[in-house]
Amino acid sequence: MTSTRPDITSEADVKRLVDTFYNKVNADALLAPIFNGFAQVDWPRHLPAMYDFWSSLLLGTSRYHGRPFPKHLPLPIDATHFEQWLVLFNATVEELFAGPRAEEAKVRALNIANMFEFRLRGRGPLSLL
Numbered sequence: 235m236t237s238t239r240p241d242i243t244s245e246a247d248v249k250r251l252v253d254t255f256y257n258k259v260n261a262d263a264l265l266a267p268i269f270n271g272f273a274q275v276d277w278p279r280h281l282p283a284m285y286d287f288w289s290s291l292l293l294g295t296s297r298y299h300g301r302p303f304p305k306h307l308p309l310p311i312d313a314t315h316f317e318q319w320l321v322l323f324n325a326t327v328e329e330l331f332a333g334p335r336a337e338e339a340k341v342r343a344l345n346i347a348n349m350f351e352f353r354l355r356g357r358g359p360l361s362l363l
């Protein structure tokens with residue numbers, strides 16, 4: 235297939251990536267209950283935080299100033315959830331974009347997911363130290 239997909243180069247691209255990804259998450263039998271059931275995510279607040287996060291990582295805008303890991307600490311998630319998260323994220327990137335930043339998005343997501351999963355495995359009173 236000839237690829238006419240663009241790379242990720244603008245805020246509009248970041249927004250499209252994030253919106254499309256979370257639409258998939260919301261339709262996913264494994265992940266939707268975590269976001270909407272357990273965590274009761276406030277989407278109009280969460281999505282802009284995710285635009286900032288990915289804009290910082292991929293466009294170098296330094297707009298995100300939060301600490302993502304602690305938000306994941308209470309969630310009932312394990313490696314299976316992270317694998318599914320990555321399947322949906324990679325599918326979204328590949329459906330919409332192609333190029334060095336698209337590749338970088340997938341590598342960054344994989345590294346962060348691995349790091350979160352590793353830290354969550356040690357979840358317990360000492361994991362906050």
Ligand code: HEM
Pocket residue numbers: 265268269273274275276280283284287300301302305306309311315316319342343346347350
């Ligand atoms: C099983 C996988 C995951 C689940 C179920 C999950 C779920 C959540 C939930 C429920 C929140 C809190 C939303 C809120 O504040 O109401 C959150 C926040 C966040 N997540 Fe995840 N997440 C997952 C993986 C990831 C990965 C792999 C990344 C990074 C690549 C990521 C990045 C973030 C960021 C940046 C925030 C926002 C923190 C803030 O508000 O400052 N998450 N996630």
